[in-house]
Amino acid sequence: SRSSVRREDYLKVVETIGVGVGRFMKRFVITRWIEVGPVIERIIDQWPILIEYFLVYLPRIDKKVINNDRWKRIQTQLEQKKTLVRLHIILRVYQHIFSKPLAWLQQKQPLIHLLFEECSNLFRDILISFIKDDLLTNKTVKQLLSISFDSQADEKPDSKLAIGEITRNELQEMSTNEKIKFMQDVRDIYKTIARELTRTLPVTNKFLQNLQFMHPLQRHHESSSKSLMIIARDLPQLLSDDNLDYLNVEWRLYENETIPEEWYQQKTTSGDSDEVIKYQPIDNYWKHVFAIKTSSGIAKFVVLPQLIKSLLSLSHGNTDVERGFSEHAALITDNRSSLSDISINGLRATKDAVKFLRTTKSSRRLLGNVKEAHSRYQVDQERKQRILKEKEAIEAAAKLTKNKELILVEKEQNLIDQRKILQQDLENASKMLNEGKSRLEAAVATKNFAGVEMAQLLIGGANKKLDALKAQLGDNTDQMNQLRKKLKK
Incomplete structure (x- = not known):
């Protein structure tokens, strides 16, 4: 509890019973599941104190607490012997199976080439806890996945079930029926974990499996070259077909290259004279490899990097x-x-750069740069704003020019359309003039004075129409020429 009063009461109980050192319970948060082990460790460590505090101290100072549903649930768990045994088995699963992979996953260095192996080992560790050894020995992950978790014939007997010595000793105080029930619960726990890992772990992912070729110790393995090409072909957006040919050649060169051991491992001797091998980060190893040059000073590897x-x-x-x-x-x-x-990206980049350089030394120049950082930032911001305004002005001018051009083009198209209409009208007026002349000739020949008058009206109207159309066509031509001159500019 976060209550200062309850914390004080808890410490009083510790002093009264004189058992161990009072430590407050660690708060378990579901989003911080990696801390479940330390939480259970603290509960087991404080188990006698918890019993005294909840079952003796609280009912004595507060009679009403025994009617509290939460207290009743706590009482039930504390009074049952199997509760402590269950905590021990959960802690055992965490410490011996999950703690190492969880710590491994927290590392910052690139470990993608080891992920498949780590996941496979985790899955194997779970199966070793309750599946017979002869079904697991020298088996691949694919073969392990075919094992049935529901077959009792494949499971270990209770005497060999992995529950830990502490848990097995605690079982001595339980009845036979409770032991049988507990062992079945343990089997169910392991089966549930195994099924969940089968569903979630990428142990069938061929891409991850092939990534193991990057490990320095896999350099001469017969499958590494094949894995390399499979991975490269799975990334067509990265390498072209020509690059794939170069990649294969460069891998052969890499296989035959003399690589110093200190590039990928560091051997030290422990206190009892045992040799300890510590592998260097994989990115550091490949940095050395890619720095290899030919006799002419050219980088030996181009596509492989x-x-x-x-x-x-x-x-x-x-x-x-x-x-x-x-x-x-x-x-x-x-x-x-x-x-x-x-600003956030700048701070993150600075922090990462400091980590990368691994230096904390400061100089006058560095301190001066820090002090002038804000003023330089302001100058840089002003410069960026000035460039931005100039760019906006140029874009606005270009947009205006483009708009003017679009207007001129639109006017030109309107004049072209107008000219087509005028030419059509001119053609119609010419037809009307020809028709009037034909009627006039026919009327004169037949001495039809009414027809002559009608023909003259038709001819007069046609001539008048033609004159107007020719004038409009002339204006259209002049406007067209002026527009085209403007467009050329």
Whole structure:
């Protein structure tokens, strides 16, 4: 509890019974599941004190607490012997199976090439806990997945079930029926975990399996070259067909290259004279490899680095993302909540650069740069604003010019359409004139004076129409010429 009064009462109980040291319970948060082990460890460590506090002290100082549903649930668990035994088995599963992979996943260095092996080992460790050894020995992950978790014939007897010595000793105080029930519960726990790992672990992922070729110790393995080409072909957007040919050649060169052991492992001697091998980070190893040059001073590997660097950028878990959230939370405090994205990225980049350089030395120049950082930032912002305004002015002028051109083009098209209409009208007027002349000739020949008058009206109207149309066509031509001159400019 976070209550200071309850904490004080708890410490009083510890002093009264004189058992161990009073330590407050660690709060378990579902989003911080990696801490479940330490939480259970603390409960087991404080078990006698918890019994005294909840079953003796609280009922004595507060009679009403025995009617509290929460207290009743706690009482039930504390009075049952199997509760402590269950806590021991859960702690055993955490410490011996999950703690190592969880710690491994928290590492910052690139480990994508080891992810398949780690997941396979985790799955194998679970099966070893309750499946017979002869079904697991020298078996691949694919073969392990075919094992039935519901077959009792494949399971270990109770005497060999992995529950830990502490748990087995605690079982001595339980009845036979309770022991049988407990062992069945343990089997169910292991089966549930195995099924969940079968569903979630990428132990059938061929891509991850093939990524193992990047390990220095896999350099001469017969499957490494094949895995390399499979991975490269799975990334067609990264390498072309020509690059694939070069990649195969460069891998052969890499296989035959003399690689110093210190590039990928460091051997030390422990206190009892045992040799301890510590592997160097994989990115550091490949950095040395890619630095190899030919006798003419040219980089020996050109295509291979493109593939390896892309693969090493893959994360082996979500810890980098979670760590990024934590770093953001540390940067964006209550009094810095208005930081812009650019500022946050700058702070993160600076922090990462300091980590990369692994130096804490400061100089006058460095301190001066820090002091002048804000003024330089302002100058840079003003320069960016000036460039932005100039760019906007240029874009506005270009847009205006373009709009003017569009208007001129539109006017030109209107004049072209108008000219077509005028030409059609001119053609119709010419036909009307020809018709009037034909009627006039026919009327004169037949001495039809009414027809002559009608023909003259038709001819007069046609001539008048033609004159007007020719004038309009002339204006249209002049306007067209003026527009085209403007467009040429």
